[in-house]
Amino acid sequence: MTPKRKQKPKSSPTWVELTKDFVKEWPEILDGLEYRNLPIKYVKWCELHLKNKITIKFDIENDLKNNNQSRIVRTLRQHILQNRKNIKAVQMKFNIQRLKSDMESKTEKLLTKTFKK
Secondary structure, eight states: OOOOOOOOOOOOTTEEEOOGGGGGGOHHHHTTOOOSEEEGGGEEEEEEEETTSOEEEEOHHHHTTTSOHHHHHHHHHHHHHHTGGGEEEEEEEEOHHHHHHHHHHHHHHHHHHHTOO
16 A cells, blocks of 8 residues: 655645745744745735846735735736746735734634633
8 A cells, every 4th residue: 555645735826835934024923833825915015036136026915906816926926937047035025913913803703603601
């Protein structure tokens, strides 16, 4: 009997993949948890710094007002794949307050349902 291979979990098309060092950004929120992806709605902006000193900027927070999340993720992913060999660095700014608020809200709902009196 051959062992089954672990398959990478499928992420939603509205999520972006994160680096292993991501937890360092939010120690008070994510300490001890492993995150590999995150909804794009928690990203404020993203910059791709290319080797030829060109910077491609994505104002995701502003784009979310006019586009759906799937389209933004597709566009960002497309630019990363097209420029992958020329990318020197990627910078992202996260909306920590929104994430914290959403996590607290969802945790409160879960606890309320779990420990009803």
